Amino acid sequence: MNIAQAIKVTFSNVAIVSSITSTIFIILLGFYLRKRGIFTEKFGKILSKIVLTVALPALAFNSFMQPISNETLSQGMNVLIWGIVIYIILIFLTPLSYVKYPKDKRDVLAVLTTFGSTTFFGIPIVGAVFGPKGIMYSSIFNIGYRIFLYSYAYIKMSGLKMKASNLKKMFVNPVVIATFLGLILWLCQNYVPQVAVKQAVNGVINANAPIVHVAFYRIDQTAIWLYKPMQYLANLASPLAWLSIGSTLGSTSFKEAAANKTSWYYSFNKVILVPLLNLLLLVILSVTNILPVSYIALGTIIIMMATPTAAVASSYAISFDREPVLSSDASFISTIMAVIAMPIWIAFLGVLSQIGIFH
Template identity: 25%
Template sequence: MESQVIAEQVVIAGMIVLTGTVGSWAKIITEQIRYAISRLVFNITLPLLIVTTISRMEMSHEVLVNGWWALVFTVVSILLMYGFGKVSSRLFRLPNRSAVVHELHTMFGNIVFLGFPLIAALYPEGESLLYASIYYMVSSFMQWTYAVFRLKGQKDVPVRDRFNNLLNPNTVAFAVGILLFFIQFQLPYLVYQPFRTIGNATSPLALLYIGATLAGTNLKGILKRYDIYVLSFNKLLLIPFVLLLIINFFVKQIGIDFGDMPGTIIVLETAMPCMSMIVIMAKAYGAADDLASENVFFTTVLSLLTLPVVYFLTTAV
């Protein structure tokens, strides 16, 4: 039944993405509108979705234990992606500008614009976004520290520059949501309901943004890049599968108490396509932003096929 749900959600997501693409081709979604959508999602709708979802959860021993192991396996996921990115970039002997993008795109997925909408649709209960947010927090920490460090090079990166971007509306929303969760404070209905309604706009807006972004990608040369095939295979299938095996080993052989749903969420977040924000960061720091754009396009299109496969593996292994 859940396999049918994720298949339906992927089809629905694909249709919204296609709508965004057509809207961009028709000049309805302009560059300015696309930029406005990204800011709206990142600064308003997603933070409200996070805080209204997490704050409504009921505290239990199971949630706390699952949250802890979700954090542990998120770190394992990041380390796996880091290792695979390093090895594959050296395998292809990529020049530094391209190698940095390859490594970072192996590590960082499109959690905000695809991960959260998919998880929210697949698991409507509030608990699911807690685990997705934990993954986001760890990924965001690494993005604004290690990724900036790699893009700028090995020198002249003040500590303040590495950490100032960690304070953003989504991390604040997570902190507020966690605080309300621990003190079990329920937002008044007249506050909760409008905020929740706005937060529910995250999914369609994020998917429209992805579609509009894909519309501007130049397809020429993508299919000739052998490294993009390895990047896609590693990120969308191999690393999630390895992580799934590790989680299953600890759950079944070691006997840790980690639920199926949070485990599936961590694996699905690992299987997200390349992060679009890396394109902007690569351009800002002089890395190969053209290759980064191609990575986002190629892996996003493929993810519409691979995400159902990954989900099926989580139920079969």
């Protein structure tokens, strides 16, 4: 299949197109509701808290309620390795993009470029495009992200040594707890007592469904009464996150943020160059079979890396008075660029799948 045919097939794919339009339309709805005053600034923050404390933990945990195979285990471990390696690479590489700036500003821009909003912005889009397997890979990928975000980024931005309270933030929050619990259960499912049940698909058991043997804690099969309410909560993650993003954009002055040329340069690096670097390196690693990744694993990583400024990284800049105005402008502009660029990345990934570079 040539590139022209691949593009045609990609844009004929209802799942890809609907994922793109859903993201854009709901973000625009949040923007409109904020501009009209229906959403207040406080309400947007409440939506964010609901997503981070309820919806995303349920989404992360439920994503691990699926069978384990040699392929998914291998891909999961490769994603985990890359999720650590890429942040080490970016820590050393991103400052080179800002050599013309004073050291203080260079350090801040490098940290903001390295760490994106993978949890709040990335995972809901991954879920919409790649489903539970993509969410599972994104949760695994985020392990390395959180290690460096709450250690390196904190030390770099604060100029202080690591605090015990920051270690607590690293491990004791609902998304991290749900991720590690789900990961452990997923890895151990073949080594615990098994039960025979009629196979359920998306929480529904057909009368003619085959009998399957699963771990007793696979609630998607053994306790649908518990899995279903968690699935309802998980389904809130994408629309609420997108409404919150739109509300945030609607509460900021575009004119003031757009006047900062550095924020545009930063946003291009964050939303275009960082995911492009990931793509090129992963192509090389897959072709050489050093660290092969599947199409879903690759797509998940690219979407996660094409996200705007991480809220935590931005809050570090504001809390420690490290270019707070630049950080706020960069966060706003990178969010707008990510909303525009994300559909392009999703479509490009669809083309790659049609060409057959990744499987």
